[in-house]
Amino acid sequence: MSTVTTNARTLRGPSRVLLRVHRRTLWGTGAVAAAAIVGMIAVALLADRFTGGFADIGCTLNSSAEACFQPARDYSDQMLDLGRMLTYMGLALIALPAVIGAFVAGPMVAREWESNTVKLSWTQSSRPSAWLTARLAVPAVLVVCGITVLSVVLSWSRDRLGGPYPIFWHDVSVFGASGTVPAAGALMSLAIGAFVGLSLRRTVPAMAVSLFVSGLVTVVLGMLRDRLWPAVRDTFTPGDDYSWPDQAAIIDRGWETKGGDALPADICTDALDPEVCLSERGVTHGFLDHHPASHYWPLQLVETGILLALAALAVFAAFRVLRRLHG
Numbered sequence: 001m002s003t004v005t006t007n008a009r010t011l012r013g014p015s016r017v018l019l020r021v022h023r024r025t026l027w028g029t030g031a032v033a034a035a036a037i038v039g040m041i042a043v044a045l046l047a048d049r050f051t052g053g054f055a056d057i058g059c060t061l062n063s064s065a066e067a068c069f070q071p072a073r074d075y076s077d078q079m080l081d082l083g084r085m086l087t088y089m090g091l092a093l094i095a096l097p098a099v100i101g102a103f104v105a106g107p108m109v110a111r112e113w114e115s116n117t118v119k120l121s122w123t124q125s126s127r128p129s130a131w132l133t134a135r136l137a138v139p140a141v142l143v144v145c146g147i148t149v150l151s152v153v154l155s156w157s158r159d160r161l162g163g164p165y166p167i168f169w170h171d172v173s174v175f176g177a178s179g180t181v182p183a184a185g186a187l188m189s190l191a192i193g194a195f196v197g198l199s200l201r202r203t204v205p206a207m208a209v210s211l212f213v214s215g216l217v218t219v220v221l222g223m224l225r226d227r228l229w230p231a232v233r234d235t236f237t238p239g240d241d242y243s244w245p246d247q248a249a250i251i252d253r254g255w256e257t258k259g260g261d262a263l264p265a266d267i268c269t270d271a272l273d274p275e276v277c278l279s280e281r282g283v284t285h286g287f288l289d290h291h292p293a294s295h296y297w298p299l300q301l302v303e304t305g306i307l308l309a310l311a312a313l314a315v316f317a318a319f320r321v322l323r324r325l326h327g
Contacts, residue, residue, distance in 0.1 A: 015134045022108070026142070033146050040089060040153050043082050044160040050078045051163060061164055079163035086158055090173030093150055093182060098214035100143055101189030105210035108135050109197025128326045132318065136194055143186045151182045169296050170249035172222060179300040184307035189214040191314035198321040217310065221303055226251050228302040229295055234288045238278045248290040257282040 019026065054075040059068035061076070112118040118131065155178050158167045167174060175181070189210070196210040231251050236242040244250070255263040255278060265286075268277035291299065 015138050018108070018134050018138050025103070025107070030146075033150060036089065036092075036150060037153050040086070040157040043085055044157040047079065047082050047157075047161045047163065050075060050082075076164050079161065079165055083161055083163075083165045083167075086154065086161065087171075087173045089154055090177035093147070093154060093177040094173070094185075094218065095215075096147060096150075097143075097182070097186040097189035098211050098218065100139065100186060101191075101193035101214045102207040102211040104135065104139055104190050104193030105197035105200075106193075106203040106207035108139070109194055110201050110203045110206035113197075113201035114203055128322055129319070132194065132198075132322050136190060136315065136318075139190055140187060143190065144183045147182045147186050151178055154178070168247060168249075169293060170291065175225070175296075175299075176218070176222065179297070180304040181300055181307070184304040184311070185214075185218065188217065188307045188311040188314070191311040191318065192217075195314045195318040195321065198318055198325065217307075221306065225299060225303065226291065228306075229291065229298045231289045231291055232295075234290070235285045236288075237285050238275050238283060242286070242288075244288065245290060245292050247293040249295075250288065250290050252289040253287065255281075255283045255286050258284050262287075 193210040197206045200206040254265045268274040271277035
């Protein structure tokens with residue numbers, strides 16, 4: 001018995017048991033992640049091949065030579081297909097944390113309560129706090145490392161894509177799958193999963209509620225993202241050759257009157273003389289509210305902070321529930 005106890009301590013007890021119990025799931029998840037990485041690298045290499053082949057024939061997308069029409073169409077279609085693949089991968093990466101949280105809520109936490117194996121763990125060498133810590137720390141390390149690698153490879157593949165369909169940093173499938181947000185979202189979903197699993201202690205309901213809550217937070221933050229950092233307002237007078245900032249995320253645009261009223265941007269679009277129409281309505285200037293490309297990291301860090309705060313709150317609540325259950 002002393003030898004078993006010594007080995008359990010050496011292998012860090014609950015963490016080792018957790019890895020052994022869920023080793024098949026971990027190996028399967030690792031294989032899927034590896035396949036996704038290989039797929040994204042293949043997309044980048046195909047993009048290089050298509051771009052190089054199109055350049056070798058001496059054509060451009062703006063070429064007026066009839067011989068270049070079909071090659072240009074083929075090249076555009078190929079790059080569009082590759083771009084869609086990366087878009088789907090980005091959306092999957094955004095949804096991944098919620099799925100992981102549901103797994104923690106169900107098989108890792110709630111199922112042990114349903115089968116009463118949690119009590120067996122506590123009567124042996126694992127304290128309740130160590131049991132819960134293992135179910136938070138082990139997945140956190142594995143998931144954060146894995147999702148960070150996936151995010152980095154996805155960003156690299158997008159950079160290699162280029163071509164006729166540029167990538168914008170503010171696209172949903174780009175912003176939510178890059179930077180620090182994916183890892184923070186994974187930590188939040190893990191914490192929510194542990195809390196929900198302890199609160200419900202039923203596998204299927206815990207998985208459903210965890211998936212719903214994590215998904216809801218992701219959707220709400222996506223809807224509020226433009227408000228997480230002060231936007232920039234550009235003003236211009238009617239008739240000016242105002243150019244929209246490059247790579248800017250447009251939030252709102254329109255016209256402002258002498259009285260300070262805001263009018264829609266298209267209010268005089270159908271008029272015979274738009275400038276006369278705007279003048280008759282008392283318009284003094286137009287405005288454009290936007291986030292320039294330089295706001296990428298401020299928005300990333302604010303959203304990351306919110307996700308980490310929610311994760312900390314869920315962890316605190318999970319330990320409170322555990323203390324109430326264990327007495």
